Amino acid sequence: MDKIRVAAVSYLNSKPLLYGIKRSPELLSQIILTEDYPKKIGEMLVSGEADVGLIPVAFIPLIPHWQIVSDYCIGSVGKVETVSLFSDVPVDKIEKVLLDYQSFSSVNLCRVLFKNHWKKEVVFENATAGYIQQISGTTAGVIIGDRVFEQKASANCQPYIYDLAEEWTKFTKLPFMMAAWIANKKLPEDFTKLFNEANKTGLENIDAVIAENPYPLYDLKKYFMEDISYEITGDKLKAMQLFITLMQEL
Numbered sequence: 001m002d003k004i005r006v007a008a009v010s011y012l013n014s015k016p017l018l019y020g021i022k023r024s025p026e027l028l029s030q031i032i033l034t035e036d037y038p039k040k041i042g043e044m045l046v047s048g049e050a051d052v053g054l055i056p057v058a059f060i061p062l063i064p065h066w067q068i069v070s071d072y073c074i075g076s077v078g079k080v081e082t083v084s085l086f087s088d089v090p091v092d093k094i095e096k097v098l099l100d101y102q103s104f105s106s107v108n109l110c111r112v113l114f115k116n117h118w119k120k121e122v123v124f125e126n127a128t129a130g131y132i133q134q135i136s137g138t139t140a141g142v143i144i145g146d147r148v149f150e151q152k153a154s155a156n157c158q159p160y161i162y163d164l165a166e167e168w169t170k171f172t173k174l175p176f177m178m179a180a181w182i183a184n185k186k187l188p189e190d191f192t193k194l195f196n197e198a199n200k201t202g203l204e205n206i207d208a209v210i211a212e213n214p215y216p217l218y219d220l221k222k223y224f225m226e227d228i229s230y231e232i233t234g235d236k237l238k239a240m241q242l243f244i245t246l247m248q249e250l
């Protein structure tokens with residue numbers, strides 16, 4: 001059989017899920033693993049360049065035969081820390097929002113929140129690399145992933161930081177699921193079983209995952225154990241459905 005092409009998010013939040021995959025010779029002999037930023041890997045699943053990916057759930061409507069293939073995801077219950085809207089002014093004064101080119105879920109989440117939660121019209125602009133320098137005055141910006149920690153630590157960090165996962169939970173009383181392992185075709189069951197077990201290995205060995213990824217800007221134990229919520233639950237699936245519905249109404 002051809003190797004299964006697996007695409008994963010290259011951020012810190014995915015390290016616990018990838019830890020066991022990278023340590024399973026049986027799995028590694030069956031796959032080709034690529035790591036990139038979330039929007040890129042979502043596009044790879046849509047175009048058929050990958051068979052399974054830890055992709056932003058906002059891509060689901062673009063994948064006809066999508067299926068979730070693991071019990072684990074990149075999710076949150078309230079605050080997540082790394083899906084943020086940075087601004088010089090409070091949300092009611094924002095006029096324009098630069099949307100992170102690396103994201104597809106959080107940028108759509110931001111639009112859903114402006115319309116339904118903050119009930120405020122603003123101009124959205126799809127940003128390109130370097131956009132973080134343009135966040136200023138009434139122009140805010142969405143930033144996701146490790147760059148949020150960098151921005152918070154930088155001398156020119158904005159005074160207002162809205163955690164979009166927390167705002168979603170305030171709005172819906174639900175958790176959130178930004179990304180999940182999604183396949184664009186049916187995959188062999190013995191593969192998905194092995195894959196799921198490998199996902200769990202890192203979550204059961206968080207100290208080893210942290211030792212392998214030293215990070216000076218944030219407490220990764222808190223990040224992996226309290227901020228990111230990795231298990232897919234009924235409420236996360238409910239949140240995903242609601243999010244996709246609201247996104248399609250934009």
Ligand SMILES: C=C(O[C@@H]1C=C(C(=O)O)C=C[C@H]1O)C(=O)O
Pocket residue numbers: 009011013038039055056074080082083102103104105106107144145146178179
């Ligand atoms: C919590 C996060 O969730 C991420 C946000 C995504 C998105 O906005 O499309 C996709 C994958 C996740 O890695 C993060 O990036 O820190």
